[in-house]
Amino acid sequence: MEKPLSGRFRVLDSIRRGGPISRVEIADACGLSRSAVTGVVQSLQHEGWITEVQELAHGNGNGEDPARHDPGRGRPRVNLDMNPNAAHVLGVKLSLHRMSVAVTDFRGDVLHTTTLPFNGSQHPDIAADMIEVGVRRCLIEAKIDKNRVLGLCVAIPGYINNLEGLCYWSPIFDRDDVAFGPLLSERFPFPASIENDANVVTLAEHWFGEGRNLSSFAVVTVEHGIGMGLVTHDRLYRGHNGIGPEFGHAKIEFSGRPCRCGQLGCVEAYAADYAILRQVLPHFSLDSYSQDPKAYHVEIERITAEAKAGDQALTAEFAKAGRILGRAIGNLIATLNPPKVIVTGEGLRAGEMLFAPLVKEARKLQLAGNRFETEIVAHLWGDDVWARGAAALVLQQAYMDPPALIRDSAPDSAELPSQALA
Amino acid sequence: MEKPLSGRFRVLDSIRRGGPISRVEIADACGLSRSAVTGVVQSLQHEGWITEVQELAHGNGNGEDPARHDPGRGRPRVNLDMNPNAAHVLGVKLSLHRMSVAVTDFRGDVLHTTTLPFNGSQHPDIAADMIEVGVRRCLIEAKIDKNRVLGLCVAIPGYINNLEGLCYWSPIFDRDDVAFGPLLSERFPFPASIENDANVVTLAEHWFGEGRNLSSFAVVTVEHGIGMGLVTHDRLYRGHNGIGPEFGHAKIEFSGRPCRCGQLGCVEAYAADYAILRQVLPHFSLDSYSQDPKAYHVEIERITAEAKAGDQALTAEFAKAGRILGRAIGNLIATLNPPKVIVTGEGLRAGEMLFAPLVKEARKLQLAGNRFETEIVAHLWGDDVWARGAAALVLQQAYMDPPALIRDSAPDSAELPSQALA
Numbered sequence: 001m002e003k004p005l006s007g008r009f010r011v012l013d014s015i016r017r018g019g020p021i022s023r024v025e026i027a028d029a030c031g032l033s034r035s036a037v038t039g040v041v042q043s044l045q046h047e048g049w050i051t052e053v054q055e056l057a058h059g060n061g062n063g064e065d066p067a068r069h070d071p072g073r074g075r076p077r078v079n080l081d082m083n084p085n086a087a088h089v090l091g092v093k094l095s096l097h098r099m100s101v102a103v104t105d106f107r108g109d110v111l112h113t114t115t116l117p118f119n120g121s122q123h124p125d126i127a128a129d130m131i132e133v134g135v136r137r138c139l140i141e142a143k144i145d146k147n148r149v150l151g152l153c154v155a156i157p158g159y160i161n162n163l164e165g166l167c168y169w170s171p172i173f174d175r176d177d178v179a180f181g182p183l184l185s186e187r188f189p190f191p192a193s194i195e196n197d198a199n200v201v202t203l204a205e206h207w208f209g210e211g212r213n214l215s216s217f218a219v220v221t222v223e224h225g226i227g228m229g230l231v232t233h234d235r236l237y238r239g240h241n242g243i244g245p246e247f248g249h250a251k252i253e254f255s256g257r258p259c260r261c262g263q264l265g266c267v268e269a270y271a272a273d274y275a276i277l278r279q280v281l282p283h284f285s286l287d288s289y290s291q292d293p294k295a296y297h298v299e300i301e302r303i304t305a306e307a308k309a310g311d312q313a314l315t316a317e318f319a320k321a322g323r324i325l326g327r328a329i330g331n332l333i334a335t336l337n338p339p340k341v342i343v344t345g346e347g348l349r350a351g352e353m354l355f356a357p358l359v360k361e362a363r364k365l366q367l368a369g370n371r372f373e374t375e376i377v378a379h380l381w382g383d384d385v386w387a388r389g390a391a392a393l394v395l396q397q398a399y400m401d402p403p404a405l406i407r408d409s410a411p412d413s414a415e416l417p418s419q420a421l422a
Numbered sequence: 423m424e425k426p427l428s429g430r431f432r433v434l435d436s437i438r439r440g441g442p443i444s445r446v447e448i449a450d451a452c453g454l455s456r457s458a459v460t461g462v463v464q465s466l467q468h469e470g471w472i473t474e475v476q477e478l479a480h481g482n483g484n485g486e487d488p489a490r491h492d493p494g495r496g497r498p499r500v501n502l503d504m505n506p507n508a509a510h511v512l513g514v515k516l517s518l519h520r521m522s523v524a525v526t527d528f529r530g531d532v533l534h535t536t537t538l539p540f541n542g543s544q545h546p547d548i549a550a551d552m553i554e555v556g557v558r559r560c561l562i563e564a565k566i567d568k569n570r571v572l573g574l575c576v577a578i579p580g581y582i583n584n585l586e587g588l589c590y591w592s593p594i595f596d597r598d599d600v601a602f603g604p605l606l607s608e609r610f611p612f613p614a615s616i617e618n619d620a621n622v623v624t625l626a627e628h629w630f631g632e633g634r635n636l637s638s639f640a641v642v643t644v645e646h647g648i649g650m651g652l653v654t655h656d657r658l659y660r661g662h663n664g665i666g667p668e669f670g671h672a673k674i675e676f677s678g679r680p681c682r683c684g685q686l687g688c689v690e691a692y693a694a695d696y697a698i699l700r701q702v703l704p705h706f707s708l709d710s711y712s713q714d715p716k717a718y719h720v721e722i723e724r725i726t727a728e729a730k731a732g733d734q735a736l737t738a739e740f741a742k743a744g745r746i747l748g749r750a751i752g753n754l755i756a757t758l759n760p761p762k763v764i765v766t767g768e769g770l771r772a773g774e775m776l777f778a779p780l781v782k783e784a785r786k787l788q789l790a791g792n793r794f795e796t797e798i799v800a801h802l803w804g805d806d807v808w809a810r811g812a813a814a815l816v817l818q819q820a821y822m823d824p825p826a827l828i829r830d831s832a833p834d835s836a837e838l839p840s841q842a843l844a
Contacts (some may be wrong), residue, residue: 001637004427087441237655249756260670261789334668335757
């Protein structure tokens, strides 16, 4: 059996989502008994991760009805909330043309982001150098001591084994089988890990976004390629050997357009940035695929702007991409019937001219007998949120088990949180 | 958050899977601390669900190396094992032409099965009558007192909401929206529930079969239609509102063959029993779909036998069905990348003439870069195993929380299991 989500994780995550929140509400939210919650809360307070806040009966600060919680008229109610400054974590998102670094507090709120140019097909040592530069700059700009950082996670497109820090393949590197996690760990005084970028944006949706209140949902990412992430039973689903879904290579037409993977008819061969681009600009054919990755980015942005300005031929290309993606999402719904599918990624810059045909096609494919329609939503957000998702992955680990930082310096007796961590 | 798998479930399931097993091994298997395991074990022993067994150092009965566990040479080691006779549960599988009833012990081992004819498109009251007859007969034949039965689960093809006992649609009934769970509960002195049949066979694979040691895997069922079940994070995945995957209606060709659902190109329109039949025998067309469901069963068995006997045209039909199903499974692997896909159901009576082309096609679609091949296995087993899966669903609930049977009659002090439950 997998290691379960620990009581520590459940309590911290409930406080992060609902705080300030009472012990009783925590027990309800996280499915644990009240006595179990009391024990966990006690040690979290002792270690300085959470703190008690007293509120008067006139409201709990959430705009909720205070009468629901308050046992006695006018008596102050004692809630629990995160101590956001208890520690910090770092998240990095690498794409073919850019690097984003985010530093967050213990609640996952972004304190600062730094964006730097980046080039794909990089030597791993150079990629690590650049991450080191980006991280150092971000911490300096945010005035955060590196010794207060619990860890770093780097989000990378490609085949990633998060557990062992292995990158089997990525357009980011000039080679296969890079032990990038261990390579990064040598450079920082805190643990460093890597994760597939679609997985971290899925975690970001679960922690902060459209999947915030759901135990299961799917995320489809439209970028240079097409990716997917999945949450089931409140947890990120990772496939065989940590290599998650490769939804971009689900087939829509079995003798269809050639995909960059070498096969025919994959959904990304119709709907990803590179696929739209090669339909419109012949010099972006698969044969010339190794050209400057930044050119793709510049050109797809230009084409999208021209389509939005009224170019009918271009609009039709985006609509077709949307319809094909709608078919793939229709099949995804048939396969998983999730309550929600969240479509995100830079490809959504095309807006309704891609998304409206997508939803229409997916709805057309829905089974008549199934009257519980899967919600399909578009969620366009920037690279900093992917970095925030990577940071959340570090926090997830720190919520599961006490991080070393604190384990080594745990106070002998209960002190104020700010003292406990000074 | 979903209610977590309880410590009680984790400990009981580890003992069921590995017993006789030591406390230390249980802690390793179920991801709990040793102290947590000790507490749970104590109350399970007290309630009579598990029992201590002493073993000599020369082996633990599992054929494993005893030195790994045994702390002192020749000293008897104390293990824990299920008390299988602590209680019984019932599972029923309904198909268009047959009903199977299984009664199992507390470990899920089948003690007896009863099979009766059944007709689809039935009035719910009549279906309930027939289930009552089948259950009564099974208990009499097995000589089991109905007061020792913890519960009953009925597996039904169609749209089922297990939580509320609602059947939105099923070929089993002559109408939609049947509150069949509550209807059954009135007839028995124990709780009765319903579940989608693909979900229960998936649970059977997880508890007893090809998915026994996996935290995630997918099951594809080939019967009159095509279904799917999914385990992630050690639990059955249920989709939106409890309505799980409708994989049979994932599209393979978007303007392809008409499906009985009214759409075009669904995988089951090529690979399900009914689809093969209508290709071969024109009077099984979609237009004549309401004919006697038993005729499908009789004829598909006959055709399969003729194909196996060497009829080339028929063999080609089965091969085509296998290829199309292989494409759908290729897309399923792209979408989920599970460690294993288990293909099961009566459609596997066709054996290698269906399964070999299936595997070949699915392999052809596998991404070159992904070197962790999803295992694809065929697992042909009978209706009694579906019924056993339904029984396992009742046991799952009984493992999660103490069942009422015991809660009402818990002994005040530790007694022998047989006495505790007398």
